[in-house]
Amino acid sequence: MTDGTALIYTPDMVTDRQICAARAFLGWRRIDLACESGLSDETTKIVVGSRCSRSANPEPDTMRLIADAFTRHGGIAPISR
Secondary structure, eight states, rough: OOSSOOOEOOOGGGHHHHHHHHHHHOOOHHHHHHHTTTHHHHHHHEEEEHTTOOOOOOHHHHHHHHHHHHHHHHHHHEOOO
């Protein structure tokens, strides 16, 4: 996304591709996501996988921490329900 438009996200519907896209948009490596979300590198490795593909079914709280990190940095835009 080169126009600076933020991605749309809700924690209950985040996908592996959205995580991959938000990381690319922000220029984050997996370790950057770990640091910004407060999760361990091992947890982000499980969630993200080696090719931005989900290799596990992460807990909702884990996904919320990831979403919050992206939101703080403009990688995603929360939407109200």
